[in-house]
Amino acid sequence: MxxxxxxxxxxxxxxxxxxxxxxxxxxxxxxxxxxxxxxxxxxxxxxxxxxxxxxxxxxxxxxxxxxxxxxxxxPCPEKWKWHGDKCYRFCSDSKSWQGCEYFCIAENATMLKISTQEVLEFAMPQSYSEFFYSYWTGLSRNGSRQAWLWTDGTPYSSELFEIIIDFTSLRSRDCVTILNGKAFSKDCKELRRCACERRAAAVKLESLH
Amino acid sequence: MxxxxxxxxxxxxxxxxxxxxxxxxxxxxxxxxxxxxxxxxxxxxxxxxxxxxxxxxxxxxxxxxxxxxxxxxxPCPEKWKWHGDKCYRFCSDSKSWQGCEYFCIAENATMLKISTQEVLEFAMPQSYSEFFYSYWTGLSRNGSRQAWLWTDGTPYSSELFEIIIDFTSLRSRDCVTILNGKAFSKDCKELRRCACERRAAAVKLESLH
Incomplete structure (x- = not known):
């Protein structure tokens, strides 16, 4: 080749x-x-x-x-109530307002915040008690000349509900409690029950099918 | 190279x-x-x-x-009731038993079959009527010496409900109607309301989310 x-x-x-x-x-x-x-x-x-x-x-x-x-x-833990996209705990432990704040944080939650009509209509009926057990909410102020604020810093809206202030008392009354559908300003050191809230998880699908 | x-x-x-x-x-x-x-x-x-x-x-x-x-x-058409995995129509048209059989077939359905306790408990309350409107069921027989059969050929079970037969009548009474929670054998040519059933489709998912 x-x-x-x-x-x-x-x-x-x-x-x-x-x-x-x-x-x-x-x-x-x-x-x-x-x-x-x-x-x-x-x-x-x-x-x-x-x-x-x-x-x-x-x-x-x-x-x-x-x-x-x-x-x-x-989607809420045991003993917590489910409402909207949140879980609420109205518990029977009585603590100071500060004590309740710590209690809620320990539960991976924050203190009850009532900033919508819907939450108001859910939360207030929980406060009916024949033994006058009231709940601390997350609403407080830094002295009588300061604004009422929720624990996340948002301001209180007086259109939603009225805070009943007992002017006859000499003690400072800078924390808000709910009882029988009404909100009262009380001495933060008083022992009252804690109301906490936290975001709801996803519903438990395996319990549904 | x-x-x-x-x-x-x-x-x-x-x-x-x-x-x-x-x-x-x-x-x-x-x-x-x-x-x-x-x-x-x-x-x-x-x-x-x-x-x-x-x-x-x-x-x-x-x-x-x-x-x-x-x-x-x-998953049922308008005017049809949903129960279990079936749709039921109790309609106000009065026809002979045979007429109802054709009516149901035209509706892509078959005549009402009561073969379980559950269906009995659902169907019988539908037959309560202050004007004595009764419904033909799919139960009939070929003459008084034959067995009672549903339209799909399965036999009637006397344990589920009793068929009340009017022996005083001279006419043949080979079709079963329901009225006020009871079943009666009647002349198939009489005009009564039709009760039909058909398999339910899938639920309409788009109406749910």
Whole structure:
């Protein structure tokens, strides 16, 4: 064979082999892109399904919970009441206002805040007590000339409820307690029951299906 | 260059090229297999999510439906009552027993079948009427010496309810009607209201979230 012929033959083989493998690579790349797209669309679908499931599960849990005031699916710990997107604890321990603040923090919670009509309508009925057990709320002020503030720093709105102040007392009355549907300013050192709140977790799906 | 040397050089290049492409192919094959696995596991997860969602949605819909006896989420057509996994229609059209059979079929349904305690407890209260409007059920027989059969061919169980037969009448009384919680055998040609049933569809998820 002449070198020129040899060169030609080798080039041909080379070219064919290269082409076949290149085809195989292109084909695989196409399948990879295709699978990636499928995977992505399925992931989106999955996320949406999970979101819808969470919403539907929460509605079902609320229906079941509201029937009897409790249900295993509740997103709140035992002894905590579920309302809206929060859990509330009205507990029987009596402490100073400061003591209640620490108590709530230890429960991974904050003191009861009543800043909407809805929460007002839920919280006030909890304060009815024939033995005059009242609850400390998160509302307080730094002396009688200061503004009433919730523990998160937001101001009190007098449109929502009135704070009944006992002017006859000589002691400072800078913390707000609720009793029988009304709010009173009282001496922060007095021992009263603690009311705490915290964000509700996700409902317990496994108790629903 | 001597031919031997040339051959060696070409072989080397050939070998390297081939190896590089083979590596690329192997690598892509591995990624393909990996993506396929991911896709499969996601599909399984998706199917499970969809199943759980369907179950939770049905429970929620039943809660909402049972509150008022109706809800947009109901898997039954308008005017049909939802009970268990079936839809029931107790309609005010009066027809012969045969007429009711055709009426139900036209509604993509069959005549009312009472073969469980649960259905009995649901269906009988529907038959209370101060104007004595009774409903034909799917129970009939081919003459007084034959067995009572539901339209799907299953036999009547006397343990579930009694069929009250009026022996004083001379006419044949081979079809069963329900009225005020009781079952009576009556002349199939008499005009009575139709009671139909059909399998419930899936609850309307879009009315739930």
């Amino acid at each position: 002449f070198p020129e012929q040899l060169k030609k033959v080798i080039q041909d083989i080379f070219y064919q082999l290269s082409n076949t493998q290149q085809d195989s690579i292109s084909n695989k790349e196409e399948r990879l892109a295709n699978l990636s797209r499928q995977l992505q669309s399925l992931q989106t679908k999955n996320r949406k399904l999970a979101e819808i499931l969470q919403r539907v599960a929460e509605k079902l849990c609320r229906e079941l919970y509201n029937k009897t005031g409790e249900h295993r699916c509740s | 001597f031919p031997e040397q040339l051959k060696k050089v070409i072989q080397d290049i050939f070998y390297q090229l081939s190896n590089t492409q083979q590596d690329s192919i192997s690598n892509k094959e591995e990624r393909l297999a990996n993506l396929s696995r991911q896709l499969q596991s996601l599909q399984t997860k998706n199917r499970k999510l969809a199943e759980i969602l369907q179950r939770v949605a049905e429970k929620l819909c039943r809660e909402l439906y049972n509150k008022t006896g109706e809800h947009r989420c109901s």
